[in-house]
Amino acid sequence: MRTPRGRRLSRLGAIGAAVLVALGVVPAGSAVAEVRRDVMFVGNNWDGTVDLLDAEHFGKYQRIDVVPDLAQRLAEMTPDEHAAMLVIRNTAGEGHDQLVDDIAVAPDGRTVYVSRPSLGDVSAFEIGTGRQVWRTEVSGYRSDHMALSPDGSRLAVSATTANVVDVLDPATGSVVASFPTGDFPHENRYSADGRTLYNATIGRVIMPDEPALDGLKGNRWLTIVDTASMAVTDVIDFGVGIRPFLVLPDGRTMYAQLSFHHGFIEYDLAEKRITRTVHLPLSEEAKKLRRDEYPLDSAHHGLAINGDNTKLCDAGTVSDYAAIISLPGLTTDALVPTGKKPYWAATTPNRQYCMLSNSDSDDVSIVDFAGRRELARVPVGDHPQRVRGYAVPTDVLK
Template identity: 45%
Template structure:
């Protein structure tokens, strides 16, 4: 009898422990829980402001502006104790930022819409910011002295950050805010893109874009400029090419090796690459690794009369997107002050003039629109791919450059900072446009 009572007591104790630590039905309840709803938004990085504007991509109105350098005083104190880092910050201001500090280069959001990840060039780091509180939840310092372009894997588990002066790309786990890998790059690592299945990374370095040695005769001074295909799982380089040398082998002389923004076709067979000093883009076969065609786009009279040495960071064009159907491209003609929609098959184009220093192009989530940042006029130009019309221009902050589509939790939207108190009076909403561009 006593043994039976003892067994019952032990069994009850085990059941009690299991009830406390493993509640019945918890796994089932979690599995059936509906995740919080998110909405698609456009994030616009105002490079010189250190702010990010959050735009409704359907109504073309600004939902909010958030400060992405809330820790600036602490970072500036750190710089006072690190003379080398301070020197680089001042060099970035003078040689790259056109006399301004660069506080936001690139940004991506978590898949659940809770966080935005921001690279901050002048602070040489990347941070994770809570979209509900606008507070920094993690910070990863670069090994070098400047952070630049980023990319996020399709599943949201890996964030790539170009470590400009360290000749490498840092691989970050954005869920934990820690470095988990890296891969080698050339001088000034720049653009990265994941393949749709997340297995490959297309990466390019741009070399020393701040030097005045911009004539072809001095090309060797620009450093290593490589186009690379990288295994996203192992971070091993599968293929490395010097695009300038490849072009020369096929009879195209005096083209830069520096691949600027690029897009990959939906079937992943073709890359479209902007090159330093080139007014247009290169069509490149990713199976044979041969150049196919060059799209020559117009050069304005102003650009024709501008010496190469005065090009903004060697960027004749800087910004390229492709519609989801893979039939049209959207290009930012940086030095010629226009945006263009280009037919992929024929390379016929339609120009949208009077875009002051366009510096990036990206698609809306539904692929209907191309957004082009006009960094010289502090606005975002909205172009419709199908109608090839300019829809509107959205006022934003100081010197918008990179733009990325992302998501935010719907219950966070009402908690975002109010735009009514923005000092630059840009909260009035979109500006209607009747500009139709010029057909060719």
């Protein structure tokens, strides 16, 4: 974690490096010019754009168009691909095409990878120029959540209609492995050492939400994979959709949001059991919602953790708040009001703040873990969804 003095030095270093490059004393991209800034990447799902925000002062950098090839893709689609796109538009898309779901950034901070659900693919773009580098179709018809391995060598992508996770080589976009999951694979997470990959499934969320018909939603599993062999080592049947989740560095403690649940659970992966359940309050508006009015079965959708693993940030999606929870006691510090329908939560690179994407009010909320308050609310594009934080070279920022 950088101190205020360290941040000042970083800014001074950025200014000095820019001057040296401008004067031609050193070439762009050289070691002395490789000063980085902490940046939050916000995917605007219905716009097909990614906004770059300063993670310390919350100002805006550039916006990247991540569907520059949209017309070409539409022209190349087969009839069944067009039909799948229409289904996505009328279900998960709420009448809109889903053009950017998840985001990952290469370790060198110069390339961003984007999953594009309605186009059924993943594409890579240069951050500095916006140039499209490669495009790869996933299995089935829809791409969803992604995870980049800690060393940047593998990119795991949920292929939701095929019930598999495709694993790509980020350098080329080629699919190098695949493994089966439950129904509608959702979030992927690598362990800190990169040796384990976790995939959670949410079930067929477009099926009826009547409890008596719950079995129609299919298998809602946590699939655990050894990344060296890409073999499935364990499958845990949760029996309910697993929304955003976190696994602590001990490899045993998991915090997970579940479909329709207002709050989250603590889960012991070794004993395969729920150890504690956190129930969080509903807003007056949320109390009026029918079960089938929850957005894709989500009551709470977004979970982040601070730098020393002592605070959780839980996105109260249908209640419009961020809950700050202390660990290990699981006590509620505060309910912080946000914009409308916070649908994701991510920790900033300095690990001090939680950024939530407010998908209905088209802005993001920045909440201070320690101060338990909203520091800023920044407008972004149409229907922000996934938010991710990275350190990127200053020379790619505009």
